[in-house]
Amino acid sequence: MSNDSKIKTKTPGYSEFKPRLLKYLKFIAIGIAVFIAFFPFLWLLLTAFKSMGDIQSLPPKIIFFPTLDNFRVIMDANFFRYLQNSLILTFSAVSLSMILGVPAAFAISRLKIPFSDGILFFILALRFVPYIVFALPLFLLFVERGWVGTRYGVVMSYILINLPLIIWLMKGFFDEIPKEIDEAAEVDGASRFQIFSRVVIPCAKPGIACVLILAFIFTWNEYLFALILAGRHAQPLTVGLTQFLGGIEYGVRWGALSAWSFSLVFPVVTLSLFVNKYLRRGFTGGGYNK
Amino acid sequence: MIDKLKDNISKFSFLTPSLVALGLVAVFPVIYAVRSSFYSWNLHRPAAREFVGFSNFVKLVTDYTYVNSAGITLLYTAITVGSTMILGFLLALLLREPFKGRNIVRALLTVPMIMTQVVIGLNWRVFMWEPDYGLINWVLRLVGIRGPAWVSSVPYAFIAAAITNIWFMTPLVMIIMDASLASFPQPIEDAAKIDGASYWQRIIYVIIPVLKRTFAFTLLLRITIDFRMFDIVHVLTGGGPARTTQLLSIWVYNQALRVSDMGYSNAGAILMMIIISIICSIIAYFGLIRGGERA
Numbered sequence: 001m002s003n004d005s006k007i008k009t010k011t012p013g014y015s016e017f018k019p020r021l022l023k024y025l026k027f028i029a030i031g032i033a034v035f036i037a038f039f040p041f042l043w044l045l046l047t048a049f050k051s052m053g054d055i056q057s058l059p060p061k062i063i064f065f066p067t068l069d070n071f072r073v074i075m076d077a078n079f080f081r082y083l084q085n086s087l088i089l090t091f092s093a094v095s096l097s098m099i100l101g102v103p104a105a106f107a108i109s110r111l112k113i114p115f116s117d118g119i120l121f122f123i124l125a126l127r128f129v130p131y132i133v134f135a136l137p138l139f140l141l142f143v144e145r146g147w148v149g150t151r152y153g154v155v156m157s158y159i160l161i162n163l164p165l166i167i168w169l170m171k172g173f174f175d176e177i178p179k180e181i182d183e184a185a186e187v188d189g190a191s192r193f194q195i196f197s198r199v200v201i202p203c204a205k206p207g208i209a210c211v212l213i214l215a216f217i218f219t220w221n222e223y224l225f226a227l228i229l230a231g232r233h234a235q236p237l238t239v240g241l242t243q244f245l246g247g248i249e250y251g252v253r254w255g256a257l258s259a260w261s262f263s264l265v266f267p268v269v270t271l272s273l274f275v276n277k278y279l280r281r282g283f284t285g286g287g288y289n290k
Numbered sequence: 291m292i293d294k295l296k297d298n299i300s301k302f303s304f305l306t307p308s309l310v311a312l313g314l315v316a317v318f319p320v321i322y323a324v325r326s327s328f329y330s331w332n333l334h335r336p337a338a339r340e341f342v343g344f345s346n347f348v349k350l351v352t353d354y355t356y357v358n359s360a361g362i363t364l365l366y367t368a369i370t371v372g373s374t375m376i377l378g379f380l381l382a383l384l385l386r387e388p389f390k391g392r393n394i395v396r397a398l399l400t401v402p403m404i405m406t407q408v409v410i411g412l413n414w415r416v417f418m419w420e421p422d423y424g425l426i427n428w429v430l431r432l433v434g435i436r437g438p439a440w441v442s443s444v445p446y447a448f449i450a451a452a453i454t455n456i457w458f459m460t461p462l463v464m465i466i467m468d469a470s471l472a473s474f475p476q477p478i479e480d481a482a483k484i485d486g487a488s489y490w491q492r493i494i495y496v497i498i499p500v501l502k503r504t505f506a507f508t509l510l511l512r513i514t515i516d517f518r519m520f521d522i523v524h525v526l527t528g529g530g531p532a533r534t535t536q537l538l539s540i541w542v543y544n545q546a547l548r549v550s551d552m553g554y555s556n557a558g559a560i561l562m563m564i565i566i567s568i569i570c571s572i573i574a575y576f577g578l579i580r581g582g583e584r585a
Contacts, residue, residue, distance in 0.1 A: 030385070034399060037400075037402050040418075040457075058428050060425065101308055112301075128570055130514075130517065130566060131518055132543060132562070133320060133562065137556065164312070192300055221406040223521045238408045239408075245416075254417075257412060261406075272400060276400060280465050281469075
């Protein structure tokens with residue numbers, strides 16, 4: 001923003017100096033942005049391995065003697081039970097949603113379905129409804145059927161989050177594959193299902209990877225539905241994390257909180273860094289760019 | 291005729307499972323919610339459930355706590371969406387020209403958005419906003435300012451909740467803008483350059499108008515995300531102090547699980563959905579439908 005004034009004031013002699021200065025300013029700005037964006041994760045990484053005394057020392061200690069104490073505390077707090085829930089919920093919800101969503105996206109993109117615009121609008125509209133609008137009636141319905149506190153209930157709510165996203169994005173990716181390919185396959189006598197499974201799916205592999213990654217991240221991070229529907233026994237890591245905030249007896253358990261948080265975000269952050277290109281395509285695909 | 295029918299069955303066999311699933315887990319609950327919003331229904335006294343017509347909605351618009359939550363949600367959304375749109379777009383502009391390590395920078399900049407919201411809320415609360423040991427007040431002390439008790443005082447809790455969200459969501463705008471800038475037709479910009487338009491003139495008068503649809507889409511996406519915000523604020527402030535951060539989602543949650551008034555809380559959720567639909571329709575109309583020919 002400060003560049004603005006510098007472009008307009010054209011002082012002689014300054015003009016050769018200007019581009020270089022701007023370049024430095026630009027890199028400083030980028031550096032600050034990267035620091036702000038990445039710092040909390042870095043902080044979590046450090047804090048998770050700090051002893052209680054080191055955690056609360058100010059100025060913050062960058063160099064300290066690492067300890068696994070915090071991780072021992074979270075093991076005692078049933079970390080693995082929550083992890084198991086998180087893994088089961090995420091894996092089942094994502095795979096079910098993919099199995100349901102990818103063919104549906106294919107149908108909307110490729111087969112001339114009546115009312116396909118309406119269906120697409122309905123799916124898009126679902127993504128804009130506040131989650132609490134679904135969560136409350138789902139809770140009431142599950143109470144009637146005794147599904148609160150079961151993984152089935154939570155998985156169902158996760159399908160509700162994932163399915164519209166998957167259909168919407170996959171439709172975009174399928175649209176990018178030239179239609180001539182299926183026509184050629186059709187001429188060769190391929191059935192509709194063969195076109196889908198042998199022709200279009202292989203072409204859409206990058207898109208599928210991208211959607212899988214996004215669905216995994218969103219499901220892994222989900223909190224609201226799990227908070228309301230998971231009862232005591234199906235709680236994933238996100239809900240389990242809040243136990244460290246407190247109560248009057250303990251106060252905030254800083255070390256355990258950061259160890260648990262670190263274990264929770266480490267998989268998704270690492271994944272996102274390694275497959276960042278796919279990830280970004282997921283966020284920009286599906287029509288934002290058109 | 292029979293062939294056509296067979297053809298349609300085969301087409302719909304791809305689509306129907308999804309539609310059935312969405313009908314069961316999405317449409318049915320919403321209908322259920324709409325229906326129960328016309329009832330007076332307390333979970334503790336399920337037998338006393340009775341039809342009350344629109345009286346839950348009448349009660350809502352005269353309920354100070356609900357109107358307050360609606361106002362706070364709109365203010366919160368306006369501030370966070372506005373800031374993230376500007377910051378995200380500026381960041382995307384910074385990344386526009388290729389430089390060494392640009393992809394690493396992009397990857398690192400997306401980290402906030404990927405982090406679990408509960409983790410963000412709790413850790414910002416404990417490590418950043420904490421009044422005595424928190425990093426933000428420590429930095430403020432270094433420059434000689436005595437920082438407030440952020441998450442437990444008015445109006446700082448609201449500011450803290452907004453800043454945390456801006457940190458969380460700026461990357462989303464950046465990613466979308468970054469991608470649309472990358473596919474921006476270069477000749478258009480070159481033409482403006484030859485005509486003598488300065489950098490900022492090109493951005494304001496050429497790039498932004500051409501990307502109008504992208505902006506409208508991003509705006510829609512951002513507004514819906516912040517309007518329904520629950521996770522971060524729920525663990526950061528819990529809606530307090532004095533309801534100053536009680537966003538609508540949190541209002542509904544509290545109403546349902548603390549007060550157990552199901553008819554009333556469902557009505558609150560439905561009204562929330564109506565508000566966001568109106569906002570979205572207005573943006574979609576002006577940004578996408580009327581301004582659509584541009585793309």
